[in-house]
Amino acid sequence: MRLRPSRNHPGFWAFTAHRISGVALALFLPVHFLLLGTAMEGAAGLDRALALTDNPLVKVAEWGLVVLLAAHLMAGLRVLILEFLPWRDSMKRLIALGAAVAAVVGVIFLVQVG
Amino acid sequence: MTVTETDRPAEIGSEPGSETGTLTVEVWRGKDDGRFQSFTVPHRANQTVLDIVTWIQRHAEPALAYRFACRVGVCGSCAMTVNGKPRWTCRTHVGKVAEDGHLRIEPLRNLPRLKDLAVDMTPFFEKWQAAEGRFHPTKTRHDPLSTISPSSAKRKAADAGIECINCGVCHAACDVVAWNDDYLGPAALNRAWTLVNDERDGGKRTGLDAVSRSGGCHSCHSHGSCVEHCPVGLNPTRGIAGLKRMSLVGLLTGDAG
Numbered sequence: 001m002r003l004r005p006s007r008n009h010p011g012f013w014a015f016t017a018h019r020i021s022g023v024a025l026a027l028f029l030p031v032h033f034l035l036l037g038t039a040m041e042g043a044a045g046l047d048r049a050l051a052l053t054d055n056p057l058v059k060v061a062e063w064g065l066v067v068l069l070a071a072h073l074m075a076g077l078r079v080l081i082l083e084f085l086p087w088r089d090s091m092k093r094l095i096a097l098g099a100a101v102a103a104v105v106g107v108i109f110l111v112q113v114g
Numbered sequence: 115m116t117v118t119e120t121d122r123p124a125e126i127g128s129e130p131g132s133e134t135g136t137l138t139v140e141v142w143r144g145k146d147d148g149r150f151q152s153f154t155v156p157h158r159a160n161q162t163v164l165d166i167v168t169w170i171q172r173h174a175e176p177a178l179a180y181r182f183a184c185r186v187g188v189c190g191s192c193a194m195t196v197n198g199k200p201r202w203t204c205r206t207h208v209g210k211v212a213e214d215g216h217l218r219i220e221p222l223r224n225l226p227r228l229k230d231l232a233v234d235m236t237p238f239f240e241k242w243q244a245a246e247g248r249f250h251p252t253k254t255r256h257d258p259l260s261t262i263s264p265s266s267a268k269r270k271a272a273d274a275g276i277e278c279i280n281c282g283v284c285h286a287a288c289d290v291v292a293w294n295d296d297y298l299g300p301a302a303l304n305r306a307w308t309l310v311n312d313e314r315d316g317g318k319r320t321g322l323d324a325v326s327r328s329g330g331c332h333s334c335h336s337h338g339s340c341v342e343h344c345p346v347g348l349n350p351t352r353g354i355a356g357l358k359r360m361s362l363v364g365l366l367t368g369d370a371g
Contacts (some may be wrong), residue, residue, distance in 0.1 A: 006199040064259025087352040
């Protein structure tokens with residue numbers, strides 16, 4: 001019988017966001033390099049690959065990518081602040097601020113693209 | 115003095131007549147392959163979770179195994195998992211944790227189970243030793259006492275962590291302890307942090323080496339579950355972050371800091 005751990009607090013949410021966004025971005029990177037790699041065989045191949053980005057589904061995926069990058073950056077800054085700067089008791093407010101920044105970046109991307 | 119039915123130590127504060135209904139309490143029985151046993155327990159004013167467990171042992175199931183000593187939040191013996199969270203049961207009021215009159219009481223997570231609600235604390239204390247969580251004297255009784263300013267930054271850092279009661283709640287709350295058998299855990303690292311900040315301690319280099327190895331402070335993922343659950347309000351994450359910095363500085367300068 002395994003106990004269900006108690007994880008419902010901002011520090012763990014920040015860790016989870018960091019880990020999930022990190023894994024998702026790591027999965028994205030090979031695709032990204034594959035796409036860039038098409039340029040090695042001439043402009044036509046790259047243009048064909050880039051034409052895929054006009055697909056609305058890919059646009060949504062791009063938005064997701066931007067939000068993941070922003071969330072990963074913010075969670076990474078949290079770790080750096082926590083480990084390299086003197087302790088601050090406002091850490092939970094910083095987590096909320098980081099989440100807000102990631103959300104605002106997502107909204108700005110939506111407005112710009114839409 | 116004769117101890118009567120009504121003035122047993124663990125039931126102080128639960129005067130007869132102050133019953134306010136009943137509670138349904140599920141208690142883990144057995145070892146790893148055990149099961150939950152359900153009890154109906156009278157709910158009284160100012161009742162703690164430890165009172166509940168004691169009531170069950172005295173009135174319903176004499177074979178129930180659990181551990182407690184002081185009943186006042188000092189000894190750190192009575193920690194259990196209550197409705198999914200690790201808590202010190204002697205200072206946890208039932209009224210604050212019961213969900214619709216239900217309590218589910220389990221042993222602490224991340225420690226080997228012995229029987230029912232009792233866990234084997236040996237690995238917990240072995241990790242304190244592995245983290246050099248002991249004082250290394252530099253003077254004899256013939257030397258004058260050290261003069262330590264209570265307002266020095268190092269003493270303040272040590273003071274912030276020395277009230278640990280060794281209850282194991284942070285150890286049970288920590289996911290890294292669950293994932294990594296080698297991880298020393300928040301309590302042991304918090305103790306190490308108080309020692310590397312203690313100007314009288316002669317084991318700073320050994321201590322810093324002990325917590326910088328695999329499974330030491332650098333394994334901490336800064337979830338902060340230890341801080342969330344520590345019953346005496348300590349902040350092991352803060353101390354572990356301090357150890358990480360000190361370990362890095364020590365690596366770069368060859369100095370224990």
